[in-house]
Amino acid sequence: MTTRIETRFAALKAEGRAGLVTFTMTGDPDYDTSLAIAKALPKAGADVIELGMPFTDPMADGPAIQAAGLRALNAGQTLAKTLKLVSEFRKDDNDTPIVLMGYYNPIYIYGVDRFLVDAKTAGVDGLIVVDLPPEEDEELCLPALRAGLNFIRLATPTTDDKRLPAVLNNTSGFVYYVSITGITGSAAPDANKVGDAVGRIKRHTQLPVAVGFGVRTAASAAAIAGHADAVVVGSALIDVLRASLDGHGKGGPQTVKAVADLVAELAQGVRAGRSVAAE
Amino acid sequence: MTVQQQPNSFRTGPDERGHFGIYGGRFVAETLMPLILELEQAYNAAKADPAYRKEMDHHLAHYVGRPSALYFAERLTEKFGGARIYFKREDLNHTGAHKVNNVLGQIMLAKRMGKKRIIAETGAGMHGVATATLCAKFGLPCIVYMGAVDVERQQPNVLRMKMLGAEVRPVTSGSHTLKDAMNEALRDWVTNVADTFYCIGTVAGPHPYPAMVRDFQSVIGKEVRDQMMAAEGRLPDSLIACIGGGSNAMGLFHPFLDDRSVEIYGVEAAGHGVASGQHAASIAGGRPGVLHGNRTYLLMDGDGQITEAHSISAGLDYPGIGPEHAWLHDMGRVQFLSATDDEAVAAFQLCSRLEGIIPALEPAHALARVVDLAPKKPKDHLMVVNMSGRGDKDLASVEAYLERKAK
Numbered sequence: 109m110t111t112r113i114e115t116r117f118a119a120l121k122a123e124g125r126a127g128l129v130t131f132t133m134t135g136d137p138d139y140d141t142s143l144a145i146a147k148a149l150p151k152a153g154a155d156v157i158e159l160g161m162p163f164t165d166p167m168a169d170g171p172a173i174q175a176a177g178l179r180a181l182n183a184g185q186t187l188a189k190t191l192k193l194v195s196e197f198r199k200d201d202n203d204t205p206i207v208l209m210g211y212y213n214p215i216y217i218y219g220v221d222r223f224l225v226d227a228k229t230a231g232v233d234g235l236i237v238v239d240l241p242p243e244e245d246e247e248l249c250l251p252a253l254r255a256g257l258n259f260i261r262l263a264t265p266t267t268d269d270k271r272l273p274a275v276l277n278n279t280s281g282f283v284y285y286v287s288i289t290g291i292t293g294s295a296a297p298d299a300n301k302v303g304d305a306v307g308r309i310k311r312h313t314q315l316p317v318a319v320g321f322g323v324r325t326a327a328s329a330a331a332i333a334g335h336a337d338a339v340v341v342g343s344a345l346i347d348v349l350r351a352s353l354d355g356h357g358k359g360g361p362q363t364v365k366a367v368a369d370l371v372a373e374l375a376q377g378v379r380a381g382r383s384v385a386a387e
Numbered sequence: 388m389t390v391q392q393q394p395n396s397f398r399t400g401p402d403e404r405g406h407f408g409i410y411g412g413r414f415v416a417e418t419l420m421p422l423i424l425e426l427e428q429a430y431n432a433a434k435a436d437p438a439y440r441k442e443m444d445h446h447l448a449h450y451v452g453r454p455s456a457l458y459f460a461e462r463l464t465e466k467f468g469g470a471r472i473y474f475k476r477e478d479l480n481h482t483g484a485h486k487v488n489n490v491l492g493q494i495m496l497a498k499r500m501g502k503k504r505i506i507a508e509t510g511a512g513m514h515g516v517a518t519a520t521l522c523a524k525f526g527l528p529c530i531v532y533m534g535a536v537d538v539e540r541q542q543p544n545v546l547r548m549k550m551l552g553a554e555v556r557p558v559t560s561g562s563h564t565l566k567d568a569m570n571e572a573l574r575d576w577v578t579n580v581a582d583t584f585y586c587i588g589t590v591a592g593p594h595p596y597p598a599m600v601r602d603f604q605s606v607i608g609k610e611v612r613d614q615m616m617a618a619e620g621r622l623p624d625s626l627i628a629c630i631g632g633g634s635n636a637m638g639l640f641h642p643f644l645d646d647r648s649v650e651i652y653g654v655e656a657a658g659h660g661v662a663s664g665q666h667a668a669s670i671a672g673g674r675p676g677v678l679h680g681n682r683t684y685l686l687m688d689g690d691g692q693i694t695e696a697h698s699i700s701a702g703l704d705y706p707g708i709g710p711e712h713a714w715l716h717d718m719g720r721v722q723f724l725s726a727t728d729d730e731a732v733a734a735f736q737l738c739s740r741l742e743g744i745i746p747a748l749e750p751a752h753a754l755a756r757v758v759d760l761a762p763k764k765p766k767d768h769l770m771v772v773n774m775s776g777r778g779d780k781d782l783a784s785v786e787a788y789l790e791r792k793a794k
Contacts (some may be wrong), residue, residue, distance in 0.1 A: 164693045165678060166568065167573040168416040174560055186690040200551055212414060213677045217691030239414040239677065243404065264418040271421060289418055290578040 112205040112233045113258050113281040114224050116155060117316040117337065126333035127155035128378045129318050130371055131342030132161045133176040134193050135185025136349065141359035142180070145198050145349075145367050150204045152368040153375025154251035156318075156338065158236070161190050161210030168238045170293035172343040175350065179357065187214045187223070191230045196232035207260060207281075209236040212248065220248055224255040227320065234281045242274045249278050263309055272312045282316040283309055284340065287323075287332070293343030296322045303335035328375030334379025341374055393458065401710060405594020405681075408717060410710035412592040415680045427595040428732045429500050433603070439495065446491055450524070451481050453488075453606065457614035457771070460743040461491050462758075468594035470477075470625070470764035472757060474744070474774040475611055477635060484747065484776030485607060485635040486517040490586060490667060492603035494521040497584035504579065505529045507586045508572040510537055510565035510631065511749065512544025512694035512701030514588030515774055521551035529553040532571040535699045543780050556789035562695040565631075565705045567680050589632025590709035593680030597709050604638025611771055612642055619769055625650040629722070629752040629758070631667065631703035633712045635775035644720060652760070653712060654753045656698035657725035667696035669708040670716050670723040683710040699728040699788060700748035702776075726755035731790055747776035748784070 120127045130149055132361045149157050162177035162185050169177070194206055208227065215223050215237065227235070235252055242249075242261070249259045258281030266289060267275050273366050276283065285305060287297035297319070319332050322341025332339045345367050352366040353359055413423060433439040447453040452461040456476040464472045477485035490507075497505060505527050509515030515531040522529035531548055533556040538545055548555050561567035570591075590597045590604070608626075615623050626643060628636035630653040643649045655787045658666035666672055669684040676685040678693055686694045686706035703729040715721040726734075733752035739745045746754060753772050760768060778785075 133772075163691075164561065165570055167570045167679070168577060170574075171560070178561075181692060188690075211677075213685075213687070213693070216677055216693035217687065217689070238416050239680075241413060241415060241417050241420045243413050244421065262417045264416075266418050266421045268421065275417065287419065289580045291574045294578065 111256070111281060112203060113156065114208070116205050117282060119300045119339065122154060126336055126378050126381055127338035128153055128329070128371070128375050129156040129158055129320070129338050129340040130154040130345060131158040131160060131340060132345055132349070132367065133162055133173065133180050135162055135175040135180030135183055135358060136346070137179050137359040138183040139185065139193065139354055140190060141269055141363050142197055144364045146193065147200065147372060148364050148368040150201060152371035154204070154371055156205045156207060158207045158209050159190065159194070160341070161187055161214060163211040163214060166211060166268065168291055170291040170343060172293045172346045172350070173349050174253040176346045185217050191226050194232055195230040205233045206231060207234040207236055208232055210238070212239050213236050215248060218293065220251055224251055224257065228255055228257060230259065234260050235263065236260045236284060238262070242277065249332065251279065252353050260284055265289050265305065269308070276313045276335065279315065282338065283313060283317050285309060285317050285319045285336070286321045287319050288321050290321070292321055296321050296324065296328050297332065299331035299335060300330055306335050314374055326373045329374045329377035330381035339378050345370060393718065394521060395732070397718065399595060400714065402568055403597050405598070405614065407700060407714035410599060410682050410713040411594055412675065412682050413680060414677050414682065415593045416577060422580055423593050428601050429496060430595055431564040433496055433499055433736055439499070440660065443492060443495060443621065447488070447606065451487050451491065452479065454610045454614070455479050456594065457611060459618070460742050462464065463517060463738070466741060467761040468760070469556065469763040469766065470768040471563065471766070472761055473615070473623070473769065474605060474770045475771055477607060477773060477775045478744070478746065478777035482513070482517045482520050483779070484513040484517065485638060486514045486588060487520070488606055488638065488747060489588065489603040489634060490514070490517040490521050493584070493586045494525050494527065495620045499723065500584065502584035503527070503582040505584050505586055506572050506575050507588060508568040509588060510534070510567065510704055510782060511543040511700065511747070512537065512548065513702060515549045515553070515667040516544050516551070518586050519548040519551035522553065523551045530575070531555050532558050532568040532575070534568050535559045535561070536563040541701055541780055542783070563697070565694065565701070570597060575678070578732045579729070589634040591599045591632045591679060591681055591683065591707060597681065600634050601637045601641055601711065604634050605641045607635070607638035607773065608640060608642035611639065614688040615769065615771070622646055622649060623769040623771045624648070625768065625770045627652040627654065627753050628756060629654050629703060629749045629775065630712060631656065631705050632707070632709060633709040633773065637709060637711060637775050639771070639773045640721060651721045652756060653721050653723045654756045655723060655725040656700055656703035656710070656752055657727045658699070660727055661725060667698040667703050667705060667727070668725045669706060671725050673706070675713065675721045678707055679779065681710045683713040685707050699731060700752065702749040703752065726752040726754050730755035732785055733784070735785060744774065746774055746779035747778045748781045750775045
């Protein structure tokens with residue numbers, strides 16, 4: 109069975125370009141605005157959409173994504189509403205892959221089996237769960253694969269050649285290479301080092317490699333796109349979202365536009381990246 | 388909770404993947420996995436090295452001041468008219484609490500591993516002070532993450548850490564208390580993986596921390612066995628200790644877990660009362676979930692979002708509990724009770740006036756349950772309370788509390 113993620117990466121490969129993966133938080137700054145943002149993303153140039161499932165204690169995230177999660181929770185976001193948002197998105201778009209990203213506890217409390225059924229029904233394609241390393245595959249990874257969802261694993265600069273096979277085993281859809289040791293929104297990665305790391309991962313797997321953490325501008329997206337199958341941008345989108353909120357923290361059409369504009373810029377960067385690298 | 392089938396021994400956990408029954412595990416970001424595996428290997432090697440043990444015993448005797456006394460609390464015993472009450476005097480250790488037992492082991496391990504930088508989280512500040520102290524002794528830079536609320540209510544310990552050369556970083560994310568300090572410490576560790584050792588202060592976090600911290604703290608219970616044999620010619624009949632994460636309790640309990648005649652009580656912080664929702668009693672008011680690297684009982688809402696704990700005691704103000712305690716609860720081996728802020732403060736005053744020992748607010752929670760357990764026991768019942776820390780740090784909090792109550 110081919111998932112939307114696999115279909116999309118095959119299409120990108122045929123086009124000869126890298127993809128843009130966007131990360132936004134569901135429910136930030138409120139349910140309706142975050143749904144409008146999600147709907148605007150494909151048109152703006154996002155190839156794969158990552159949606160954050162907010163959690164009170166996001167231990168791998170920097171201040172921007174922490175604050176986004178808290179805004180969403182304060183606005184009443186729950187895991188059930190996140191799944192509802194995906195199903196509403198799917199009414200108009202049956203092609204763009206959706207990956208849910210977050211932490212394990214809300215899924216564990218929702219109930220793993222029930223979550224997988226509901227996620228599949230809603231139109232979710234893949235999962236990234238930060239605090240589930242391969243050592244805990246029985247919790248969610250293996251059940252998710254059986255349910256026909258991709259389970260996307262993070263590889264990091266600390267994932268050495270000895271450990272890579274364990275990380276890649278049971279990974280599907282794509283590999284998410286975290287380009288720095290650190291939390292989300294940290295310093296920009298060094299494109300050459302990223303190129304070496306992607307090369308190292310590709311010696312171990314056929315899967316596409318997306319690179320994220322620290323990518324903020326069209327230029328850095330272009331530089332990374334020269335070395336990777338996709339570029340992930342998150343904190344930069346969340347920063348423009350926050351900047352667009354009014355004095356009461358409310359979003360509006362300007363919020364959707366601010367995020368979509370930056371996505372369009374980044375998409376141009378990503379599209380320019382491969383031709384730069386090919387020269 | 389239904390009591391599951393009893394194992395042959397309660398002292399064999401965790402399994403090789405860090406599980407105590409369904410609890411424990413290694414729920415961390417991939418960046419940290421290689422470090423945690425490296426730590427596990429290094430700890431296993433150190434445990435097997437007699438030189439490591441010998442050096443630790445030397446420092447425990449000459450620097451920490453062990454063994455700590457087992458003190459017969461004569462006037463409390465008289466007042467309650469039941470059990471003979473003994474205090475295990477962890478408050479007499481260097482730095483004033485049990486925390487130093489664990490920190491010594493971890494800092495010696497960090498040295499062996501060639502780590503150049505130590506980070507820690509702290510609630511009441513006792514673990515932070517112990518870490519700052521041993522970093523000073525061993526010449527390592529030390530950064531302590533402490534919730535901004537706790538920085539405020541535990542000023543004496545903040546000053547001590549600074550005097551010892553540590554950097555105290557107030558944490559203003561989330562609820563500004565211990566859980567957020569732990570999040571920040573984990574974020575620091577993810578960022579500075581190459582040279583940093585994370586010195587966790589309790590029997591929680593990803594494997595191997597719960598087992599490792601337990602091993603270092605078990606010196607408490609081992610000493611109690613010998614000391615009680617010397618004092619009374621037999622083992623105690625009951626043990627009681629306060630529980631936040633639960634390291635002082637685990638240190639006292641673990642050597643006795645297979646002595647089935649010994650009753651074991653853990654006391655959680657009930658804050659304004661478990662029914663009020665403002666408490667820190669994860670067993671009484673929580674359910675199993677996953678946070679900070681392990682599965683255990685946690686305080687959370689219906690969506691799996693972690694809720695804020697409340698306790699007058701900063702050291703117990705944490706929405707979780709060590710995974711081995713969670714398992715011992717399910718197994719029925721340890722009985723978990725709770726004590727409110729009011730009860731803890733009353734016990735704090737009683738102990739100060741009757742025994743001339745000002746307890747920390749944390750063990751005052753255990754004393755609060757001794758108040759109703761001891762009178763029901765026969766006069767030959769031997770009860771050991773873990774006096775896990777001294778109360779100097781809490782004087783201002785207790786005074787402010789009593790003034791509020793008087794109004």
